[in-house]
Amino acid sequence: MSNVKVLVVDDEDSIRRFLRVALTSQSYALFESTSGQEALSCVAEHKPDLIILDLGLPDIDGVEVTRLLREWTKIPIIILSVRGSESDKIAALDAGADDYLTKPFSAGELLARLRAALRRAAQIPGEPVFAIGSLKVDLLRRLVTIEDHEVQLTPNEYELLRLFVINAGKVLTHRHLLREVWGTEYGDEFHMLHVNISNLRRKIERDSSRPQFIITEPGVGYRLRIS
């Protein structure tokens, strides 16, 4: 089996060098682009399995690159961005990006996100039972247990948890969760979402101020921790 191909798009030479070392050490085949335009043609030519895309590119905005790619390919996209540009991250995620990392980030974090995104993209039919630590979610029987004790969830709480489980490790934006669970007209009812997440955490987390399962992505959304 040939190596997994990863395209790195960043105009900073030092960041590309760091990613080159981190990725080739894991025997990924690497392609590099320094601009959005170059990235678009590289994707068409080499058909990589995953793209690591910086939002601040010299020519086309990373959000726009994501939008253009999503017109014809489902290839997983991981966004690199800086703190303080939450709206850009949300825009990129809404445009179809799979995940994001805030600079500076560690190699371990990057590789974990990369593996998770590749796993999701492979669409290996998921097990009907998802388990992480003491939490077990049986999607077939709609049964949630903590240390083998059944947890009673409301339909919306269960629906939220189900979304997290089938997108395990992926960041889900506030708006995305609201639309999926309550419907498109509820896209701005952030408070309703936060209250439900808070209730869900109280039922499944041991200490809801140090959540182990549902992690807050500041200003962006939530994700289910998988490691």
Next chain:
Amino acid sequence: MPNSGRSLKKGEKRPPAKNFAWRYYLLGCLLVALATLLGYFSGGLLAPTNILMIYLLCVTVSAIVGGFGPAILVSILSVLAFDFFFVRPFHTLNVQDIQYIFTLIVLLLVGIALSYFTSTLRRQRETSKRHEQEMAALYALGQDLAIASDLQSYTRSIINRIKGTIGQDVVIFLPDARNDTVLKAYSDSPEIDVDVNLFNTAMSSFQHKEIIECDSHAIKGAKALCLPLVTTRRAVGVIVLIKPEDAGDYTDEQERLLSAYSDLAAVAIESIQLADELHNAEILKATEKLQTALLNAISHDLRTPLVSIIGVLSSLQEEAMDLDDSAKRSLIQVAREEADRLNHLITNLLDESRLESGALRLSLQPAEVNDLVGAALEQLGSRVDNRTIKTDIPGHLPFIRVDFGLFVQALVNIVDNALKYSPPDSLIEIKGRCVQQEVQIEIVDRGTGIPEQDLPHIFDKFYRIKRPDNVSGTGLGLSITKGLIEAHGGRIGAKSQAGRGTVVSIILPVSADSMASERFNE
């Protein structure tokens, strides 16, 4: 091609009442005719000497009313008419009696003298009246300028006054506040088109302190007259008068008035420019002071982590050092922690500069205190792993409206301080509660505490408490935290007992939609 010169006018000077002057000559002629008729038809009732008196009256009247010219004309006409009609031989200009020649000469002299005196008197009166008008106009402008407080209203009053007295459109060019080699145009009529040609002429007038006239494209055929505003020190601007095609040259009074206006305007504008410069210099000084302090504080704190990081990396690079794996691991751990510290510091500095410049935009969303505290602890990462941190935040606590990332940063700063200034084995508590529609978050440590005299200053910028233990910091963390909390509409305060610990509390209003939260709690 603009022509230049120091004088406002070209060509001959024209008296103001030229159009009406012929009337006085006509009036003089009529008077003489009337006197002649009166004498002629009096049928010898009036002696020639008395008729002469009537002519004298005519000369006097025209001298007083018409001035020098009409008086001379009337004198000559009177002499001729008297000679013609009333001196023998009649109906000729010949004179028999030598006495009458003397009479005629005297009449002429009286006319000349009278008209000379009256016209001198009149000129004086007119001059003083003009001066009075000028004084009134200048006084009015002076008063306008006294009331005006900024450059905008200064220029408005100057434009209005000049327009009111001269009746022509005015544009004022003043140096730009930021760049005094560029002129900025002020005008009250938006239709005045300030084109490149006018700009260049004004600039040249400004630079050479010269009056220059050029063609104006503002109105077809119009001319623009650029008058530099010059004080004893420098040129402060240019007044441009837009002269329509049919406008003649300025009169003496207009010329004098314009010159007085521009002198007054120059002094006034210079005074406001000087005040502005002083103000800017003060701001610059304060900014420089702040920047120096900031630089001093951060150059140390930015470099310290880098010293460790570079040290570690160079050690790893140095093959001769032959480090074993555990030594390498601990070195890497040091570099990693220092890099995290550097990142934290830079985040704070960025927030500070955003706060300072007003560029900080909060994206407010309802958030749970539990979640905020969790994110802050998560961000502190390895630094809290080996510390005991007890959180006591009730699940039913109402939501608060915050910018998640920035509020977490504020919490991180406070917890970071608590970690730094308390023994490694001591407890840190984070408590939340709701008191009268306000959410209160307390961060309690059992550390060294803050001396009483320092307590009121700990949220000041660059304030650092002198301590024996050498804990690093810029003295920016708490001042940024205060700025962030206040940007959220909240308050922050600290209580401390030396040797027993510190309590920092944040108070924020309850999110409005939190009241309605019950309906989501199915």
